[in-house]
Amino acid sequence: MSLLFDQNLSFRLAVGLVDLFPGCVHGRDVGLGSADDDVVWEFALHGDLAIVSKDGDFHQRSLLSGHPPKVVWIRLGNCTTDDVETLIRTHSDDIRRFLQDAESSFLALG
Secondary structure (H helix, E strand, C coil): CEEEECCCCCCHHHHHCCCCCCCCEEHHHHCCCCCCHHHHHHHHHHHCEEEEECCHHHHHHHHHHCCCCCEEEECCCCCCHHHHHHHHHHCHHHHHHHHHCCCCCEEEEC
16 A cells, blocks of 8 residues: 545655655646545545545545545644655654554544
8 A cells, every 4th residue: 555645735745755655646646636535535445545635524534434545644734845744754654554554544643
């Protein structure tokens, strides 16, 4: 399982974090640049991807629907792309454990 970065995060994250999460993609690079949450959810579900987003709606949906897909919720306010990348790098082991955990639906970081 790899990561799908939502449109509310920079496309640079998929490029900058590929060393830690091979196969990660950004929504804009797979035709989801302006897609609604339902389309993003289905894409992640069928692509074996975890959604990484600052959007609390994905967190709520994961509580209601469970997984797959899993959701990594970035809980940083106004911040730079570098701040988000640093957060993900700092918690990369936590994210990997989360992705392998059969029970967990979401992981909040920030």
